[in-house]
Amino acid sequence: MSKYIVIIVAIILVGCKSSSSTISKKDWKLIWEDNFDKEEIDTAKWTKIPKNNADWGNYMTSDSECYEISDGKLYLKGIVNTDTIADSRPFLTGGIYTKGKFAFQYGKVEIHAKLESAQGAWPAIWMLAEEKKYGNYPKNGEIDIMEHLNYDDIIYQTTHSYYTLELKQKTNPPYSSTAKFNKEVFNIFGLEWFPDKLVFTLNGEETFTYPRLKDVDPSQWPYDQPFYLLIDQQLEGAWVGKADPEDLPVQMIIDWVKVYQ
Template identity: 45%
Template sequence: MSIILAAVPLLSTAAQGGSTREPCWRLAWEENFDCAQIDSTVWSKCTRGNPDWQNTQSSDPRLFEISDGTLKLRGIVNDDTTKDPAPYLTGGIWTKDKKSFNPGRFEIRARLHGAKGAWPAIWLLPFDHENNKWPMGGEIDIMERLNNNHGAYQTVHSHYTYDLGRTANPQSTGIYPINREEFNVYGVEIHPDKVVFFINGKPTLTYPKINDGADGQFPFYIPQYLLIDMQLGGQWVGEVDSKDLPVEMEIDWVRYYEPAQ
């Protein structure tokens, strides 16, 4: 895919509480899902694992479709538990071990179809995952939506928030309104001293670095890989209603910006 460069303004100074200078971002990479197949040089299908988000991930082709310029990731009832014991099957993609993103700005335009027990997510993990084990390397959740809620969660996780339980000062998570039936743009900016989330271009949560990142409070300023996945069920979202299935999330595009020189 060719690289398209463009300049876009940083979030407003008032939103960030910074100086009056407004630097720009440069569009360094984008994925528009305009080919018949997922670009295997960038993306892989998420593999099955033990965590709730991963315990129904599958490579079943019914879970993946590119059409009309969007990628559809689905959650379905498993119709053959003799081959796979999972009650449901879900699709996800990630750039793990393939494409690394330096700290910058990420935007993903997506539409989320609701169902009881649906848990779509867009998130970042350390590219060097072998030397940045969870939660020490941190996790940035650009978007998580439960069921058919009117809001999306945006969250950071780390040793500081998870192991030490320090989630309130500074605030590490929040739920923010979305246009439930429409496409929304979910975004995050990773700065040396803060992580700034936004939805549809409006700032939501800012998570600052404090005390020079002591106690593993701010591990986020490192290269990341991107995950986009549909999931069903789990301790957080609760039980699935199979009558609501299949369910899908649609991804229109992904854009990654780096600071303009």
């Protein structure tokens, strides 16, 4: 084999390696971040999540009582509504998303945050598809980087799709897992997203992997399109149960968000 062929083969192998899911941590390059070092939420990056009809969105609001930035941290709050004349809902919750402002496909996202506990509290860090490539929900999938319930000392890390929800394929492969964490301190909740797998992390350590499978219904892998970020301090829902007003207010405190590719 001539030295020129050797060089060409080497180049091809390097190229294949860099595009696979074997990217090393040193290869990640920061492409987007927010350190919440401004006096207000950066509206070029985030929008306050409006009320919606989903189980998690019943109390979402843009009310300033549910948002605070202090000492370089964002506080998203779940509170008892003190003005039910202006808004009849018993509770209000704060949340932000990058919908229409920032979405990415493949890479690593990490969120440094602290979770407070309360009965009925359901803080979440998650991702949804920017477009409807495959149709309406749940056909485009959902990636739940972190969900926490009540006073638990575990977090849930989950994928949802037409494959898991409608076809009920929750064990081939397993679609969800839990990880024990110290809720008294800030933790780094993360995801490493490749063309062939989703790797969930906690404080930089792998906790759960959802692989792309061959020879199954194609709805198993809708994760081949840009997704945007959602971070919200939810209250109540069929999964978490009723909120206890005596436990409120409750907060999710966000120190920073970083996205790498």
